[in-house]
Each structure stands twice: as structure tokens, then as C-alpha cells.
Amino acid sequence: MQATTKPRIGAAEIRTLVQQASQVHDAVRAEMLAPHPRKIAPRFTAQQIAELIGLEKSKFDSRLRGTNMPAGHIADGKRRRTFSLDEVRAIVSQLKSFPSRPVGAPGYTMACVNFKGGSTKTSTIFNIAQGLALRGRRVLLIDLDPQGSTSTLTGLMPHTELTEADTAGLLFSTDSDSAQKSLEYAIRETYWSGIDVVPACGALNSAELILPQMAAMRRGQWWNVLNAALDAHRAEYDYILLDTAPSLSYLAVNAAYAADGLLMPLPPEQLDYSAALMFWDMLLEIITSIQETSGAEKAFKSIGVVLSKVNARPVAAMMRGIIQQSFAPYVLGPEIPSSEANALSGISFGTIHDLVDDDGVARTSNKLRQAFDRLVDTIDGATVASQWGAR
Ligand SMILES: Nc1ncnc2c1ncn2[C@@H]1O[C@H](COP(=O)(O)OP(=O)(O)O)[C@@H](O)[C@H]1O
Ligand SMILES: [Mg+2]
Known part of the structure; x- marks a missing residue:
């Protein structure tokens, strides 16, 4: 009988795969960003x-x-x-006709959340950051997803050039020599003036191991670490925007507790809708359990559900109705259309705001850009009215 060799894909083979894919990824990226080693903002x-x-x-x-x-x-x-x-x-x-943030008033902190990957959290929060910066606002964008997609959009390469010490990770460190109480150490400027970033990389995942230990040992308030650290920065920025991983991870709960408001981008599709329901259900469970065990209450100043990647298909119209009924009164007016222009800008590690006007994409890209303009207007208008209005 002939011996058959079963394929065996172990650590060595996966290591080869990782090396090969990283090389291709970095080469593609270098090519896309050429001749600039870093991104530059369009004119x-x-x-x-x-x-x-x-x-x-x-x-x-x-x-x-x-x-x-x-x-x-x-x-x-x-x-x-x-x-x-x-x-x-x-x-x-x-x-501009809109007011500045009053001197001394804290900026508004908003966490972008959802349970499902691909619900456009990163694209949405990054476009909002760019739109706010264009309006002259100062934005601190904190990447709390170890996948580091937001960081990639700022022109960084999380996989190859960042370590835990570049991320929010040191806030959660158990090593008293390296542990930090504010994000001063990790804030960096980006190619988009008006936006500073605290990037993320895979090593940020260590927080997902440390925070549950903190919870189990009842050592301090595990949900409040980021919130406490942000107090050092709230008066420096008009907006602090938090991008989270597609889960209710320990980091995402920290983001929620640090946030004045939650923003949930939601594509009008059945699976995204179900994931959104699950998110609110689990958030409620966590908030209730923290309140029961520690007495700490959490209340948000705003919740915004924004329909995203909306296409013209009948099922999208039906899902819009269901989402509006389900999440009233929190569904925002402006919607983000599904757009090829987004895919195009995504290939070059950018967003619609990074795309320079080009006849080929001008029509769809303008539609998408205008949708983000309306969304940013709505968010900024609400913040001005509720937080920075006449006092
Ligand atoms: N308006 C849009 N139209 C079409 N595709 C979009 C749009 N916004 C985002 N995408 C694409 O959807 C995918 C997921 O977006 P992303 O922002 O990474 O989601 P998340 O952060 O929730 O995982 C990406 O490939 C992105 O380019
Ligand atoms: Mg993301």
C-alpha cells in the first residue's frame, strides 16, 4: 500500500506565510504611497x-x-x-459661522462602536475626524483596535513599525515602571493637520488579558482606566474620537466608559442589524453588572446610529425602516451611501477625503464627501448646541 502524506501546516509553514504576506503588503503600500514615504494631505x-x-x-x-x-x-x-x-x-x-469651543470647556469624546467587523467603524470615524479638522477643530483620534486600521489610515504601519509603547497599552500595564496615567507618551501628529493620533498594533491586545485579571481580582475600576487617563487631554482637544474593535472587548468597554457619546455606523443589512441588537443588549448587561457590583453608573450624553454603506436595493430601504423603528430616536438624519469611490481610496490606504478630484470618480466621490459633510455638520452642530452653546 502506498503511504499517503497528509498535508501538515504547522507553525513553520504559517511563519512562511506571514513573512510572505507581510513582504507583499509592505511592498504594495510603499508603491501606493510613492514617492512619499508617508501620506500627504490633498489640496x-x-x-x-x-x-x-x-x-x-x-x-x-x-x-x-x-x-x-x-x-x-x-x-x-x-x-x-x-x-x-x-x-x-x-x-x-x-x-465660519459656528462657534469655537469656549476656553476651558472640555472637548467631546465619542466612541465608534459595533459588534461586527466591516460595519464601517474605522472608515466612518476617520472621515469624521478629517471633516472636523477641516472645520478647524482639533481632534485626538485613539485607535483601540489591535488590528490598527485607523493607524494605517494615518500612514503608519502598525504591523512593522509600532510596539505596545506606541499605543494606549501602557495605560493598562501591570509593570509599575512602564505603566502610564495619561496618553502624553503616545500622542503623535499626523499628515492631516488638526488630527493627532494614538495608534494601535497587535501588542495592544495585552490589555485584553490584563483587564480581566483586574476585574477578577477586584483591583481598581477596570472599566475606568481610559476614562481617567483622558482627563489630562479633554481641554486640549475639541474632539476625542475612539475607534474600537468589532466586539465588546475590555478595551471597547473602556472606550464606552470614557465616552460622552456613542456612534454606531450600521449598514442596512440583516446580519449587521442583528449584530447591532446584540451590541446594545450586551452593553446593557455590562453597564448593569458594573453598577450592581461597584455602584458606578454610566450615562451617555448622546447616541447616534448612522446608516452606512447604503445602496439603492429594495432590501436596504426595508432595513432602513426597520432600523429607524428599532433605534428611534437615535438614528441620525445623514446617511453614508455605498460608494465605489470608497473602495478606490481604500486601495491607497486612504479615505474619500484623501482622494484628489479626478474625473473618473468625481461624481460618486462628491456624493460620498457631501454625505460626510452633512454627518459632520450634524455631529458638530449637536455638540455645539448641547456642550459649547451660550453659557
Ligand atoms: N461608504 C462605503 N461604501 C463602500 N464601501 C465602504 C464604505 N465605507 C467603508 N467601506 C468598506 O467597508 C469595509 C469595512 O470598513 P471598515 O471601516 O474597516 O469597517 P470596521 O472598522 O467596522 O471593520 C472596508 O473595505 C471599507 O473600505
Ligand atoms: Mg475597524
Whole structure:
């Protein structure tokens, strides 16, 4: 009888696979970002800035002429004047009609949550961060997903260039030499001015081992570690945005307890809807159990469910109705359409905001960009009204 050899895929083979895939990933990425080793922000047209401020283009042009505002730049061989991100922020802060955060008032902390991967948490929170920064807001974006997708969008390579000491991980460290009480050590600027980031990488997963130990031994408030650490930063930023892993992990619970508000992007699909129900159910269970065991209460200032990746199919319309009924009054007005332009920008490790105007994608990308503009307006408007309004 002939001996048959069964395939055996052990650690050695998986190591080869990991090495091969990492090499390809890094090469693709280097190619995409060439000639810049890091991402750079795109330039913006006067039309885009006028839309941001809510002024008609002609009115905007005359306001721009009449003052000592940044003049932008017309590149060789181009007809249109474009503006750098810093110029946009300077112009918006002079011409905007919405108020600044009052001096000394804390920024608003919002956690992006859902139970299911692919529900567009990362894309949504990153686009919101970019939109808020374009409006002149200062944003701290904290990546709490060990997968590090948000960090990748900032141009970092979590897999190869970050360690636990670059992430929020040291807040949860049991080693008293390295443990930290604020995120000062990990905050870094990004290519998108107005956005600072605390990145994540696989090593952040250690928090998922340490926090349950803390819970089991009843040593301190395991759910409150991030919340306490953020107190050092709330007055420095207009918004602190937290991106979480697709689960109610210990880190995600920390994000919820650190947050004033929760934002749940929700594609109108059956599986996403079921996962969302499960999320709220489990959040309730956790909040109740923490309250029962420790007396600590948690109340949010806002909850926003945003329909995302919405397509024109009849089933999406049906699911929209079901979601609106289920999650009233928390479903936000603006919806994020499903868009090919998103996939296109995703290939180059970016979002729709990173995409420069290009005839091929202009129509769909404008639709997506405008949807995010409306979402950012809604979120910022609500924050101004409820937190930073006239006092
Ligand atoms: N508006 C959109 N239209 C189409 N695809 C989208 C849209 N937003 C996000 N995606 C894609 O959906 C996938 C999951 O998005 P992601 O933000 O990583 O979700 P999560 O963080 O919840 O896992 C990504 O491939 C992303 O490019
Ligand atoms: Mg994500």
C-alpha cells in the first residue's frame, strides 16, 4: 500500500506565510504611497472650502479677496487655484459661522462602536475626524483596535513599525515602571493637520488579558482606566474620537466608559442589524453588572446610529425602516451611501477625503464627501448646541 502524506501546516509553514504576506503588503503600500514615504494631505478647491463654510462660491470668492486670507496656489499647467489643508483650516476659522469651543470647556469624546467587523467603524470615524479638522477643530483620534486600521489610515504601519509603547497599552500595564496615567507618551501628529493620533498594533491586545485579571481580582475600576487617563487631554482637544474593535472587548468597554457619546455606523443589512441588537443588549448587561457590583453608573450624553454603506436595493430601504423603528430616536438624519469611490481610496490606504478630484470618480466621490459633510455638520452642530452653546 502506498503511504499517503497528509498535508501538515504547522507553525513553520504559517511563519512562511506571514513573512510572505507581510513582504507583499509592505511592498504594495510603499508603491501606493510613492514617492512619499508617508501620506500627504490633498489640496482643496475654493468650491470645497465654500461648501464647508456654507457660503455660495461667489460670496466666498469676494470674502476671500477682501481680506488678508491665504491665497492658495495655482500649480503649473493647472487652471484651478487650490489650497493646502493648513490654509483651509485658517480660512474656515476666520469665515465660519459656528462657534469655537469656549476656553476651558472640555472637548467631546465619542466612541465608534459595533459588534461586527466591516460595519464601517474605522472608515466612518476617520472621515469624521478629517471633516472636523477641516472645520478647524482639533481632534485626538485613539485607535483601540489591535488590528490598527485607523493607524494605517494615518500612514503608519502598525504591523512593522509600532510596539505596545506606541499605543494606549501602557495605560493598562501591570509593570509599575512602564505603566502610564495619561496618553502624553503616545500622542503623535499626523499628515492631516488638526488630527493627532494614538495608534494601535497587535501588542495592544495585552490589555485584553490584563483587564480581566483586574476585574477578577477586584483591583481598581477596570472599566475606568481610559476614562481617567483622558482627563489630562479633554481641554486640549475639541474632539476625542475612539475607534474600537468589532466586539465588546475590555478595551471597547473602556472606550464606552470614557465616552460622552456613542456612534454606531450600521449598514442596512440583516446580519449587521442583528449584530447591532446584540451590541446594545450586551452593553446593557455590562453597564448593569458594573453598577450592581461597584455602584458606578454610566450615562451617555448622546447616541447616534448612522446608516452606512447604503445602496439603492429594495432590501436596504426595508432595513432602513426597520432600523429607524428599532433605534428611534437615535438614528441620525445623514446617511453614508455605498460608494465605489470608497473602495478606490481604500486601495491607497486612504479615505474619500484623501482622494484628489479626478474625473473618473468625481461624481460618486462628491456624493460620498457631501454625505460626510452633512454627518459632520450634524455631529458638530449637536455638540455645539448641547456642550459649547451660550453659557
Ligand atoms: N461608504 C462605503 N461604501 C463602500 N464601501 C465602504 C464604505 N465605507 C467603508 N467601506 C468598506 O467597508 C469595509 C469595512 O470598513 P471598515 O471601516 O474597516 O469597517 P470596521 O472598522 O467596522 O471593520 C472596508 O473595505 C471599507 O473600505
Ligand atoms: Mg475597524
